[in-house]
Amino acid sequence: MSTLNRRGFMKVSGALVGAMMAAGLVTGHAFAADYPTAKVNTTGLAVTDTTVKVGILHSATGTMAISETGSIQAEKLAIEQINAMGGILGRKIEVIQEDGASDWPTFAEKAKKLLEKDKVASVMGCWTSASRKAALPVFEKDNGLLFYPTFYEGLEQSKNVFYTGQEATQQILAGLDWIAKEKKAKTFYLIGSDYIWPRTSMKIARKHIEQHLGGKVVGEEYIALGDTQFGSVINKIKLKKPDVIYAAVVGGSNVAWFKQLNAAGLNSSKQTMLTISVTEDEVLGIGGENLAGFYSAMKYFQSQDNDANKKFVEAFKKRWGKDAVIGDVTQAAYLGPWLYKAAVERAGSFDVDKVQAALPGYEFKDAPEGPVTVEANHHLTTKLRIGQWGKDGQAKVVYTSGYIKPDPFPKGYQ
């Protein structure tokens, strides 16, 4: 296997391994002795006979710590579970955790440290687009491997990154289709925080609404990050009376947005809203009572009823406390170490080029969200789910789409 030049046969071999996998030829159990370090690590990564170093790079401090803590927990949980199963190619994963401190340059600095000093074999990390954009050149230059968990705006595809969250079209199109059909919605009000992800998402949403749904966008609004005063915006919405508010407000603003919306009389009995930025994590801060009845479009909800998810939720709560909640990104972060394990085992090597080549085509059947497939563009094929929030802070899945292929550079939406 290792004599094959994988770079040249990326697709072929991907299909081949897929076939072998299906035939049960490659199993999850491997022993270090079968894979001598000199063979599986030809590029000087921090891989020994018994261990492999993997970096975790998130914000443990600063404003983003709120969001990124869940991802750190999920990644650590997955790594602990993998180690309990014997590790990767018989090697235990050693975690080197670095703090991005909610500061984009720090992400670049720490990524550099992980790749150049610690020589980690892969990195689970980044959360905001800004932190990823800052760290990306480092990963590309040092040929590192990043598993990135957050749903994001797309418009990016790097051989050094696997995107375990959804890109924008996956999250947006099916959700809009559903709400337009279900609620007979014709007029939409778009509102988001003022940065690249909401703006790109709204651009796609507007095109879809205008060109495919025959609807009308009656207002589009962006709120400065961290702003907590929504009085004027809410009044604008009241004046326009949209059928649906389509929202992508993030961070601290999110809580203020829902609280003030309710206080202004626009609760779910009077107003339909679909958000793409509220997960179980956010609900903790917003409060279920402020959110009850509104919808979120995500690929994962904690309440999903399948065996893999039940096990995941149970393990997560056992590890991180019974009050812990799991949002979409947390689940996507949980996929990272598992996908990495699968990729290394498919490649039979820790070498980054081989691992990159081995992962596309792999179907991860035991993902809590349900089976997902890694595509050649390094994104996942997933389903979209619409959840309706209850007062208890959990969402009821009211709609599940079919499988949606990732399309980070959507034609006709740019």
Added chain:
Amino acid sequence: MTLWEKMCASDLLGGKQGVIGLAVLAAVIFLVLPLGVDIFRLNLIGKYLTYAFVAVGLVLLWGHGGILSLGQGIFFGLGGYAMAMFLKLEASDPITTKIQSTPGIPDFMDWNQLTALPWFWEPFKSLPFTIFAVLTIPALFAYIIGYAMFKRRVGGVYFSIITQAVALILSILIVGQQGYTGGVNGMTDLRTMLGWDIRTDSAKYILYYANGLLLFGAIFLSKYVMSSKFGMLLLAMRDKEERVRFSGYDVSNFKIFIFCLAAMMSAVGGAMFTLQVGFMSPSFVGIVPSIEMVIFCAVGGRASLIGAVYGTLLVNYGKTVFSETYPELWLFLMGGLFIAVVMFFPNGIAGIWDKYATKYGWFKDKAVTAKKPEVSTTGVETHAVLTETLSAEAAAATESTDVAASVKKTTRKKAAISSPNIRGAEA
């Protein structure tokens, strides 16, 4: 006279102690660090040294001029952005950006549906213009702010708060106008300068040394300013602004100049930052970085140029080390440092050094120590003026034939002095 004696005698370099200090710093920056650490760490240190430009500017502005700007991030950012605009344009040639709807413009513009390069970006295609812009735009901006404020004698904490507000405005503006600025992501993925790849190790060494030389340039320029009559006037203004004004000087012009000079130095630091780190983001423009840069300067010793460089290195090194090992402790440490420096070591490392250097009789050099400015506790603040006035009055009263009148007069004057007008030294 040997060269050594000549240098030691030079007022510009600050006597024997000054020469030794500079020599040690040069050895540290140009020899010890490049030989002692690997390129990864050296690149980090290069990044810290770009903040030292701001700290050196603050020594002039704050340590010597008594003007505390909480908006130096503005200038660091402007310089950094100007350089980033040039590099971004070079990184956005039509071939690399062919997947965009509009090839040839920076990626973030394309994401924000811009279809042509905005007019103010055009000149940044030229490196000479960019260097010109790095030097002049921040200085011009500082001139406008400085002119408006110093001509109206806004000083003290008012100046600090207003510069802080300006920093906030600029960072909101950059984040809000993302089609033109890259928004909160900043400008990333900068690769080459005139075709020279700035990401390679050799480029990093070269940039590190260039940065070090420029920093020494800034230090020498500052030393020159400080050793001239201007420097003396700056100290004089800090302590007795009225006296300077009534000695025939237009105080505001001096303040505007020093503010512009500090701004220009910060901007050079910003440009060097962009070159060494490979991107620029609004997180260097706002309030938090601006205040952090003040603490670099304060830790080093607000009146000492060399101290400011060490302060910057030390705080940033501490930040990196602590945030790697104990991220939770870092904020405690940083916060504690602010408080401790202000309360117990107002002259920072340089102050501690001086104390022991004097105690053990190292580098005795009288002319210099006499001129070395200490942190003043007079001039700006009401209470000190009050006590001073009072003691003068009391002295006068004992001599005066009319004690009662004098006490009555004291009372009245106090009311005027302790007016809420705590602006500058006017009270």
Added chain:
Amino acid sequence: MFGYSMAEIGNIVVMQGFSGLSMFTVLLLMALGLAIIFGQMGVINMAHGEFMTIGAYTTVMISKVAASYGFTDYYFIFAIIIAFGLAFAVGYLVEFAIIRHLYKRPLDTLLATWGLSLVMQQIFRSTFGAKEVSAELPEWMLGSVNPTPDIDIPINGLFVMGLAALVTFGVYMFMYKSRWGLRVRATVQNRTMAGAVGINTAKVDRVTFALGCGIAGIAGAAFTTIASTGPTTGTLYIVDSFMVVVFGGAASIVGTIASAFGIAQAQSVLQFFMTSSMGKVSTLLAIVTILMMKPEGLFASKLRK
């Protein structure tokens, strides 16, 4: 007009006016404490926002306790009082430990209190976690009142407004009608003479500072009704509130009220017609420009210098 009926526009004007008012009350509550500390004492307290956060966390904690004992309806009143008390106590300590040593160096207080704010933020993070938390509001505070079917006036906004009025009145009474207020003003006017006539000026300083912090605590309690609480919540409003105080003329309570009103209404109206960030930029820019023209602020009294 623009495709809307006069009635619709009228409703929006009313609600818009109210949202400006509600922003005004939040700014006012933040700025009042600051105005006392900054205006009366000349101390720049950059940690003011963190004192607000103390109040906010107190309210959140009490709401949790209240929820477990089932008296969610009235806990808010207690929360406000305890928030005040706690912030007051911490302020008292901080004045004793740090501020009193720095009265002679206003620029240095600025740096020291900034350091303090970092420490406090990390204490919040270590104690309450990095995630934002939210107080569960009493049932009666949710929703809105409808003078007409198409006008919604948020009840929490009304509540905060009432609270702000009460606090402002309290501050006024304290500063201008009480013996303590007299001592405070005497100390501000002439520290030495105040000391000479037997006023314990050190104690006056401490109480004044603590009072300002306590009011920030109340602001924090009020803030939980409109947004969530996190370790860095305090930083959101700190520049805004400084601008309010400076713009109003540092020593004047009337000035603080007027400037909070002006800034809030301007920002609210501009944000209706522009994007939110441009609205904010325009407001701040206008304030800075006016301050450059008239550095002493709106309501500074003329004094013989």
Added chain:
Amino acid sequence: MSNTDFVLAVEDLTVSFDGFKAVDNLTMYIDKNELRVLVGPNGAGKTTVLDLICGKTKSTGGSIKFNNTELTKLSEHEIVRSGVGRKFQNPSIYENLTVYQNLEVSYPKGRGVFGSLTFKRTQEVEDQVRRVAADIMLTEFLDMESALLSHGQKQWLEIGMLLMQEPELLMLDEPVAGMSAKERDQTADLLNRICQNRSVIVIEHDMEFVKKIAHKVTVLHQGKILAEGPMEKVQADEKVIEVYLGH
């Protein structure tokens, strides 16, 4: 207003603070080489008059002409440059600088930003500093940090700083406050010396001292001139006795 041969012509000068007239319609002329003393009870407006002349306070009405140049329109540093020097009530010197540096900084060359950056300590400066230092009796303290001077010496140093600029009009606000009897005598001599070729206005309370130096005395009361003339005449004035010397 017509031009005069007086060094300083103050006519109808008025300033009010929120309705309170601190200086009310004041008219006063100072001759060449005259030493004028302003006296008056507290709140009479003496310091305010000096503030008005040197531009620290802006007048509400009236005119101040110095060598027939209108001062009310000029900014502080322009007034100083036209030849008016002002000493403040409390010794206002640069405590961190040496006596020498204090005097050097006051030398009237290199007053612009770029001038000060290129200013050189020439022989001329050196001579001027030594001459003035001798005048103010501080020659042996030239290298001392000025914070270490006695209160009286600080007063002298400030006067010296003004002398460095060779002003035509020198205004001194309570120059002997805090001085010992001996120092007062020395100061009186100093003032008598320096008014040889310039006009001087002094505010002083100590009548003994005033007698020693004054050519003419102007008594202010509530912002107005109560009496003016030689010391003996003014001391005999009943109005003056009533409001000022009487208690």
